[in-house]
Amino acid sequence: GAGVSQSPSNKVTEKGKDVELRCDPISGHTALYWYRQSLGQGLEFLIYFQGNSAPDKSGLPSDRFSAERTGGSVSTLTIQRTQQEDSAVYLCASCLGGLSRSPLHFGNGTRLTVT
Amino acid sequence: GDSVTQMEGPVTLSEEAFLTINCTYTATGYPSLFWYVQYPGEGLQLLLKATKADDKGSNKGFEATYRKETTSFHLEKGSVQVSDSAVYFCALSDLSPSNTGKLIFGQGTTLQVKP
Secondary structure: OOOOEEEOOEEEEOOOOOEEEEEEOOOOOOEEEEEEEOOOOOEEEEEEEEOOOOOEOOOOOOOOEEEEEHHHOOEEEEEOOOOHHHOEEEEEEEEOOOOOOOOOEEOOOEEEEEO | OOEEEEOOOOEEEEOOOOEEEOEEEEOOOOEEEEEEEEOOOOOOEEEEEEOOOOOEEEEOOEEEEOEOOOOEOOEEEOOOOHHHOEEEEEEEEEOOOOOOOOOEEOOOEEEEEEO
């Protein structure tokens, strides 16, 4: 009965370095989302995977951001050449099939600090 | 594009006070509306939802009615408790077939209930 698991929980990196954030969704959940939560801001949509369909990448803020989902399960969000404005909490969420049938289940997030 | 606007916080109330957190939206299509809650140290979780106009979502004493004429989905509770202290997020999703199903969130409203 594990929930959505994200790792690491905290990441401090130097400006210009690449980082990878991992998300393990709930087993069997076909939909997976990445959001970003900056201090004092709402949740900013980044990318959405649904089954074998092409991902909705419309929220990725720049080409330094990319994400993949292997085997329809684990997802990795990669940020290249990190900038200070990338500092935020990165949230992953999954759901069973679609929002009309089940709620989003969120992980506790990865807090990224770029120094 | 679609968007959600919430009243700015923080909202500070005494225990047993009446709560209203305003939420308005702009959307094309036929959105479903949600309230998510983030308790201190925990991940976001669904509080309630409404999928069509005039529907009322309710859970844990909280209610919100989907008002299409005013494009609103205000969250209310008749008597708040200290344990309701959290950040509340209003969100929408266009569940029509042409939409990928992502949730658009408001900026969140912090509620602090004092004993």
